[in-house]
Amino acid sequence: xxxxxxxxCLNGAQREAVTAGNVPALVIAGxxxxxxxxxxxxxxxxxxxxxxxxxxxxxxxxxxxxxAEMRARIEHLLNHAxxxxxxxxxxxxxxxxxxxxxxxxxxxENFQVLDSGDQLRLVKRIIQGLGLDxxxxxxxxxxxxxxSQKEEGLRAADLQGREDQNERQLIRIYTAYEQExxxxxxxxxxxxxxxxxxxxxxxxxxxxxxxxxxxxxLVDEFQDTNAIQYQWLKTFAGEDNPVFAVGDDDQSxxxxxxxxxxxxxxxxxxxxxxxxxxxxxxxxxxxxxxxxANSLIGNNAGRMGKKLWTEGSEGEPVQLYAAFNExxxxxxxxxxxxxxVEDGTKRRDEIAILYRSxxxxxxxxxVFISQSIPYRVYGGLRFFExxxxxxxxxxxxxxxxxxxxxxxxRIVNTPPRGIGQRTMTQLRDFARARQxxxxxAAAEASRTDLLASRSANAMGKFLQFMQNLEEDIRGLxxxxxxxxxxxxxxxxxxxxxxNGEKAKSRVENLQELVTAARDFxxxxxxxxxxxxxxxxxxxxxxxxxxxxxxxxxxxxxLMTLHAAKGLExxxxxxxxxxxxxxxxxxxxxxxxxxxxxxxLCYVGITRACQQLVLTYAESRRRYGAESYYNSPSRFIxxxxxxLMTEVRPRAMLAKPVHxxxxxxxxxxxxxxxxxxxxxxxxxxxxxxxxxxxxxSSARVQVNFETEGCKWLVLSYANLDVLA
DNA sequence: ATAAAACGATTTTTT
DNA sequence: ATCGTTTTAT
Numbered sequence: 199x200x201x202x203x204x205x206x207c208l209n210g211a212q213r214e215a216v217t218a219g220n221v222p223a224l225v226i227a228g229x230x231x232x233x234x235x236x237x238x239x240x241x242x243x244x245x246x247x248x249x250x251x252x253x254x255x256x257x258x259x260x261x262x263x264x265x266a267e268m269r270a271r272i273e274h275l276l277n278h279a280x281x282x283x284x285x286x287x288x289x290x291x292x293x294x295x296x297x298x299x300x301x302x303x304x305x306x307e308n309f310q311v312l313d314s315g316d317q318l319r320l321v322k323r324i325i326q327g328l329g330l331d332x333x334x335x336x337x338x339x340x341x342x343x344x345x346s347q348k349e350e351g352l353r354a355a356d357l358q359g360r361e362d363q364n365e366r367q368l369i370r371i372y373t374a375y376e377q378e379x380x381x382x383x384x385x386x387x388x389x390x391x392x393x394x395x396x397x398x399x400x401x402x403x404x405x406x407x408x409x410x411x412x413x414x415x416l417v418d419e420f421q422d423t424n425a426i427q428y429q430w431l432k433t434f435a436g437e438d439n440p441v442f443a444v445g446d447d448d449q450s451x452x453x454x455x456x457x458x459x460x461x462x463x464x465x466x467x468x469x470x471x472x473x474x475x476x477x478x479x480x481x482x483x484x485x486x487x488x489x490x491a492n493s494l495i496g497n498n499a500g501r502m503g504k505k506l507w508t509e510g511s512e513g514e515p516v517q518l519y520a521a522f523n524e525x526x527x528x529x530x531x532x533x534x535x536x537x538x539v540e541d542g543t544k545r546r547d548e549i550a551i552l553y554r555s556x557x558x559x560x561x562x563x564x565v566f567i568s569q570s571i572p573y574r575v576y577g578g579l580r581f582f583e584x585x586x587x588x589x590x591x592x593x594x595x596x597x598x599x600x601x602x603x604x605x606x607x608r609i610v611n612t613p614p615r616g617i618g619q620r621t622m623t624q625l626r627d628f629a630r631a632r633q634x635x636x637x638x639a640a641a642e643a644s645r646t647d648l649l650a651s652r653s654a655n656a657m658g659k660f661l662q663f664m665q666n667l668e669e670d671i672r673g674l675x676x677x678x679x680x681x682x683x684x685x686x687x688x689x690x691x692x693x694x695x696x697n698g699e700k701a702k703s704r705v706e707n708l709q710e711l712v713t714a715a716r717d718f719x720x721x722x723x724x725x726x727x728x729x730x731x732x733x734x735x736x737x738x739x740x741x742x743x744x745x746x747x748x749x750x751x752x753x754x755x756l757m758t759l760h761a762a763k764g765l766e767x768x769x770x771x772x773x774x775x776x777x778x779x780x781x782x783x784x785x786x787x788x789x790x791x792x793x794x795x796x797x798l799c800y801v802g803i804t805r806a807c808q809q810l811v812l813t814y815a816e817s818r819r820r821y822g823a824e825s826y827y828n829s830p831s832r833f834i835x836x837x838x839x840x841l842m843t844e845v846r847p848r849a850m851l852a853k854p855v856h857x858x859x860x861x862x863x864x865x866x867x868x869x870x871x872x873x874x875x876x877x878x879x880x881x882x883x884x885x886x887x888x889x890x891x892x893x894s895s896a897r898v899q900v901n902f903e904t905e906g907c908k909w910l911v912l913s914y915a916n917l918d919v920l921a
Numbered sequence: 922a923t924a925a926a927a928c929g930a931t932t933t934t935t936t
Numbered sequence: 937a938t939c940g941t942t943t944t945a946t
Contacts, residue, residue, distance in 0.1 A: 261935060289936045313936075387936045422935095455934065555932050557938090577934085611922095618922055740936065760933050782932055798933080821931065822937040 203275065204242045208235070215475040216240045218442070222435075222469035224420075224462070225444040228506045229491070229804035230482030230766065234264075237418055237444050238271045241283070244414060246276060252283035256412040256434060259287055260419050262741045264764075268418070281723075284412070288427050289387055290740060292394035294724055296385070299404060303397045306383035308732060310595075310602075311739040315583060317341055317386045319604055324374045335367065343368045344375060348388035349424050349456045351395070382602070388426075395430050409436045420445030420465075424456035432468065441469070447502045448495050451760060451798045453790070462502065480506045480804075482766050484513025487810050490837045491803045497836050498793045506804075514809050515843045518834065521815040522899060522908070524558075524774075528565040530845075531771050534811065535571055535754055538769055546572060548768035550755040552802045554780040558773065559756050566754065576757035581743030586693060586704040587711055591738055593683045597668040598731055600637040607636065613692035616656040621649060625657075637661075676730040677716040684708045714743075759802045770806035772799070775814040775831035799833045812842075816908055826911065875920040876900060881908065883920070 205213055212232055215225045216239045227233035241257065244250040259265045269285050284291060293311065296303050312320065321344070322337040347357065354373040360366055379385065385393065398405045415435050417423070420443040423431070435441045443465060450459040466472050480488055488506045495501070521527035531551060538544050551562055559575050566573045581587060589612050592605035600606075611617045628648060629639035643649055644658040667686055671679040684690045693704040718734055725733035755767065774780055780799070785791035803810060814830050874886045884902035898912055910917070 287936065293936095311936095314934095390936080451933075452935085454932080557931080614922080616922080742936080758933060780932095784932075795932095819937075 201243075201247055204239055204246060208232075208239060209479055211475060211477050211479065212236050212239070215477070216243050218473055218475070220414075220440050222440045222465070222472040223442045223475065224465045224472055225442070225475045225477065226462075226502050226504055227444050227446055227477040228480060228504050229446065229449060229801070230480040231477035231506070232481060233444055233446070233477065234268065234271070234418070236477065237416060237442075238268060238275060240416065240442060241272050242275045245280070250413065252280045254411055254413040255283055255416065256291070256414070257283070257285040257416040258291060258418065258431070259285070260422055262287060262290070264418060265290070286724075287740075288430065289390050290724065292390040292430075293736070293740060295394045295397065295408075296390065297724075297728070299397055299401070302401050302404060303393055305385065305393070308599075309383040309385050310732075311390070311736050312379075312384050312386045313583075313739040313742065314341075314387065315588070316384075316604065316739070320378065320384070321371070321375060323604075324371055324378060328370065328374055330367070330371075335371070340368060340371045340375075344372050345386075345388045346456060347372065348386075348392045349426050351392060351426050351429060353392075391426050391430060395426060395433060398433050405433070405436075408434060409439060413439050414442065415439055416442045416444075418444055421447050421450035421459055421462045422452050422457045423461050424458055425461075428458065428461045446504075448498070448504065448797055449763065449801050451763065451794060451801060453794050463500075476504055478504055478506055480508045481510075482807050483508065483804060484511055484808060486513045486515060486841050487803060487806050490516050490810065490841050491800055493838050493841075494796065494803065494833060494836045495800045498796055499789075516837065516841050517809070517811045517845050518842050519811065519813045519845045520830070521813055523817040524561045524815045524819065525565070527773060527813050527815045528561045530813065531562065531773065531811075532565045532569050532571060534769075534771070536569070544768070546752045546754045549771075550757065550762060550765070550767040550769075550805060551771045551773060552757060552759045552762050552805065553773050554759060554782065554798075556758060562756055562773075572751050572753045573756055574751075574753040576755065576761050581707070581710070581714075582738040583742055584704075584707055586689065586707055587738075589689055590680065590684050590687070590708060590711055591735060593667065593687050593689075594679065594731055595735060596637075596664060597671060597683070598729075600664070601635040603636045606640075609687070610636075610660060613688045615660060617653065617660065621653040621657065624649060624653075676718065676720070676734055677712060679731060680715040681712045684711065759798050762805050763801050766805055766807055768806075768808045769811070770802070770809070771811045771813060772802040773813045774818075775799075775812050775834055776818065776828040777831055778825075778828065779818070779820075780831055781833070796833065796836075799831075812837075827908070876917040877920055878902070878910070878915060878917055 205216065208216060209232075212235065215223065215236050218240075225233075225236055227236065237257070241252075241255060244255065245252050257265075257268060259268060265285050265287055269280070269283070272283070272285075273279055284294075286294070296305060296309070300307050300309065318337055318341050321341045322332060325332045325335050325337055325340060347353075354369055354376050357365075357369045357372070360369060379389070398408065412434055415431060417431060422445070431441055431443075443462075445462050447459055447462050450457060450462075453459060466474065483491075483506075485508055488508055492505055519527070519530050521530055535546065535549055538549060539546055553559065556577055563573065563575065565571075582591075589609055592608040595602050596605040596609065607622070610622065625636060625639055625643060628643055629636050632639055632642070634642070640657050640661055644654050644661065647654070649657060663686075667683065670686070671682055674682065690705060690708055693701050693708065696704075715734060718730075718737060720730055720733060725736070728736070759772070777786075781792055781795035785795045812834060814828065814834070816828055817824060817826050818828060819825075875883065876886060877883050878900070881900070881902045882904050884900040886898050886900055898910055898915070898917075900908055900910055900917070902908065
């Protein structure tokens with residue numbers, strides 16, 4: 199057999215990993231070292247060379263996108279479809295198991311999947327139902343508690359006997375939440391994992407079946423697994439089926455949501471016969487960029503140890519720009535973007551601007567709009583999380599299942615049909631007293647005189663409408679069902695009547711939902727045996743959809759550092775490198791947190807292929823207030839100076855540009871004017887470049903000989919004017 | 922039932 | 937500052 203297509207294009211380390219024997223393997227794959235390639239070629243190697251059936255492989259990823267990409271690459275390499283191969287996310291695969299074994303798992307056949315928004319609303323309802331004050335017991339906190347317990351494999355029953363009053367209250371909420379999920383047949387994300395793990399552990403014959411089936415377990419982004427995910431993998435693997443885990447401890451950036459970097463370190467302890475491979479040759483970045491990354495990450499303790507190298511060129515030095523404020527930072531970046539595309543051969547979509555937090559995108563957007571630079575911001579609300587989409591899906595859900603109280607609550611007065619708070623409070627009380635669902639309570643109430651006649655009338659019409667809707671959509675194609683719903687519910691008309699951009703996009707989104715329903719792949723084996731509408735709803739929960747429709751214009755890419763993981767760009771700006779912002783103020787006390795911030799910076803740096811630009815602002819507006827004298831991030835200092843050049847175009851000026859436009863006179867004349875030579879006790883001598891404001895808030899920009907340009911508040915700065 | 926005002930939070934995000 | 941949520945007033 200000719201193995202050239204599978205092994206020919208691999209380097210030594212990659213080839214060793216791909217052709218590893220049937221023992222547990224841990225591949226420490228540095229940024230840009232061909233991590234996905236190794237995984238894909240390993241699968242191809244097993245199937246084509248080792249003659250392992252694709253049916254006996256289980257490949258797990260974190261995102262749907264990664265799963266889809268991996269499948270596509272495998273099929274491309276093998277040159278044929280591999281339908282029987284299980285590739286999916288932890289959640290997707292768990293879901294599939296639970297659908298197949300719903301009875302053994304103790305679920306309802308038609309259990310629904312709650313996304314985190316659904317879950318939050320349910321937790322909130324539970325808290326209120328227990329008579330607790332939801333400002334004292336924030337639903338988000340309770341949800342976090344429940345999820346983190348589940349991620350540790352702990353049920354409410356496992357938590358009895360806690361002393362702490364606070365904790366006991368949370369456990370009470372957890373208990374009630376579990377009961378409600380049980381009653382309504384709802385399963386949240388963490389539950390998918392925990393429940394499928396419990397299924398395997400409790401039903402020996404099912405476990406035996408899957409251990410017999412999956413002879414090889416492959417995992418991507420292993421450093422991001424949490425406690426239960428690792429447990430889940432080990433359970434599938436048992437004693438005989440080797441785990442092939444690929445990851446990079448230096449790119450672990452999700453500790454705050456439960457990822458256990460220790461998993462990667464414990465792998466060798468858990469699997470005594472494990473082989474460890476290191477991929478250190480980088481195919482992405484210049485030597486300079488890699489040196490910067492290596493130096494930075496060298497400041498972390500307890501690493502697995504790894505040093506990236508390349509056969510490529512040295513490349514340009516890393517550039518550092520000290521901006522006066524966030525506007526200046528954005529202007530500088532915009533200038534550099536313009537320069538990049540000026541020669542006409544370079545594209546904007548090979549440029550990324552990476553920031554620590556989403557709020558930072560705003561200033562860049564403003565500047566890009568004013569300079570007509572096309573850009574795209576990643577992140578934000580996903581398609582299936584948008585209110586109008588959730589509304590439409592709630593109609594679908596309620597039509598299929600009138601007992602779904604959350605959906606009932608959501609749409610009973612959306613669009614407005616005269617059913618207000620008062621009516622709903624009465625109805626809720628009534629339903630609780632009768633131990634019935636809102637739907638049944640409403641049906642009952644409309645027959646009695648519980649509600650005011652006007653409300654009863656409106657409610658009756660709503661019930662009638664929902665019944666008609668259910669009859670009308672029955673038997674239709676999914677696409678037609680959705681189409682009918684958005685029209686008959688009045689949602690389309692409701693948003694159509696509003697004006698403004700937002701309303702327009704809501705209408706478009708609703709129409710897009712019809713398209714999504716049309717394109718939804720019902721034949722996918724994941725949804726085998728399910729009703730189309732139910733399958734579509736699961737799809738909506740499990741795959742929230744991209745933020746924006748595919749806009750393949752040539753756009754500058756704006757995103758958080760987290761969102762950039764796995765991507766690469768010719769030119770990368772890592773912006774906002776200030777102490778307190780990146781690393782964030784919250785992370786600075788705890789060493790573990792700080793190391794994760796450093797890894798995040800490492801991820802950012804290693805996204806760059808050709809040129810890396812770092813920026814920070816000496817002054818920045820945050821939460822309305824301005825902060826001055828920001829220190830540059832410690833991460834900047836952790837990059838050797840010889841790899842960097844400082845760019846300060848403005849500071850090059852000996853004299854200010856516009857001394858004519860601003861008078862430079864302040865309310866209480868201090869003698870400080872644009873162009874004045876001044877002395878500062880800390881920063882030394884400099885020239886006043888610009889001024890802003892008046893009176894006590896007057897600020898001046900001073901270009902210091904040694905410190906560069908800074909904005910100072912005149913009343914605090916105590917400047918001495920020199921002759 | 923709707924509009925205005927007060928309140929509060931505010932790293933990162935996938936499933 | 938700004939955005940989303942909740943309370944209060946009309």
